[in-house]
Amino acid sequence: MPARHLHHPDPAAGQQKSPAALKTICSRNFNIITIINFLIMSVYYLIFVSSTAYIQNKYQLSLSAAGFSSSIMVIGCLAGRFISGNMLSYFGCSKLMGFGIINYILSLGLFFAFDSLFMLYILRLYTGICVGIISTATGTIIAYVISAEYRGFGGSIYSMSTALALAIGPFVGITLSSRISYNSIILFALTAAFCCLFLFFFLHNLPVVNKKHRDLFKLYSYIDPRVMKFSLVALIICFGYGCIQAFMITFANTRSLQDAASVYFLFYAAATLISRPVTGSLFDMYGENKVLPPIFAVTVLALILLAFSSNSFMLLLSGFLLGIGFGNFQSIGQAVSLSMVTPSRFAQATTTLALD
Numbered sequence: 001m002p003a004r005h006l007h008h009p010d011p012a013a014g015q016q017k018s019p020a021a022l023k024t025i026c027s028r029n030f031n032i033i034t035i036i037n038f039l040i041m042s043v044y045y046l047i048f049v050s051s052t053a054y055i056q057n058k059y060q061l062s063l064s065a066a067g068f069s070s071s072i073m074v075i076g077c078l079a080g081r082f083i084s085g086n087m088l089s090y091f092g093c094s095k096l097m098g099f100g101i102i103n104y105i106l107s108l109g110l111f112f113a114f115d116s117l118f119m120l121y122i123l124r125l126y127t128g129i130c131v132g133i134i135s136t137a138t139g140t141i142i143a144y145v146i147s148a149e150y151r152g153f154g155g156s157i158y159s160m161s162t163a164l165a166l167a168i169g170p171f172v173g174i175t176l177s178s179r180i181s182y183n184s185i186i187l188f189a190l191t192a193a194f195c196c197l198f199l200f201f202f203l204h205n206l207p208v209v210n211k212k213h214r215d216l217f218k219l220y221s222y223i224d225p226r227v228m229k230f231s232l233v234a235l236i237i238c239f240g241y242g243c244i245q246a247f248m249i250t251f252a253n254t255r256s257l258q259d260a261a262s263v264y265f266l267f268y269a270a271a272t273l274i275s276r277p278v279t280g281s282l283f284d285m286y287g288e289n290k291v292l293p294p295i296f297a298v299t300v301l302a303l304i305l306l307a308f309s310s311n312s313f314m315l316l317l318s319g320f321l322l323g324i325g326f327g328n329f330q331s332i333g334q335a336v337s338l339s340m341v342t343p344s345r346f347a348q349a350t351t352t353l354a355l356d
Helices: 011-015 019-025 028-059 063-113 117-145 148-177 182-200 225-255 258-262 264-286 288-307 312-339 343-354
Strands: none
Touching: 019 148, 028 063, 028 117, 028 148, 028 182, 063 117, 063 182, 063 343, 117 148, 117 343, 148 182, 148 264, 148 312, 225 258, 225 288, 225 312, 225 343, 258 264, 258 312, 264 288, 264 312, 288 312, 312 343
């Protein structure tokens, strides 16, 4: 990290993680946004793991061609994040979030209206764009509702919803796929999406985003150059995690570790949930220059251990360490990117980091 401090910690504030401080962070809006994020991301990961097998069986495609439905959803999510950064300055978080949730419901419901592979790919792209829009809006709202002195701790609590969704979504998707039809899975996802819309109407007095109508055709309107260098760090560390997601099943098959691989991300999520409040507090107390190096070191150790895994213990220990390492980088990285910019650029900072 650079010598200058991107984050100016307040040790006294960091030590005051009392029930009163927690109550300050966990306001009604904070809690509702966190639940909505959990539901949206759980459905996203549920569809992610269940679509490939469904498409492969229904349309008799190769595994790579069937897996394109998941890849195109990720592409859509990145596109949604990119365009929503500037749209927040026009419409505000509340309107954009409502727009995203309604279209999210439509993207799932339209599945029953079409029966072609091409349209299914289009709908998965549509779903990904909606997820990108919603996640940018929720992340920006959280940045505004958490006070600066608790940004690391509060951000860690919020991001635990995504970590939990990463474990619950795939687990539910795999479980349901063996018990009910894909149509029923989509109905289950629709129910969760409607719950998000219901919760949305309980949000009140959201912070007003500083609106600056920026040129639609200027890159600066969508990303923030001050976050770009740090986003390169995120790109490198996220590349390793992305490879694990993409090739874990194949890797496990070559090592005869299929059973351990099926719960790998549960161990990852458990470690993340346990450690994020701690690392968030440390970030508030000491800043990113003290917290990020150990996180990087643990991530490297997890990847090395994974590469040489020859038994279930080594594989699951790798997942647990990855949760402590990379799992905490996701939340701390978000807090660092926000500390680099003024509140009027929170949306662009969130988008810049998320594009990696």
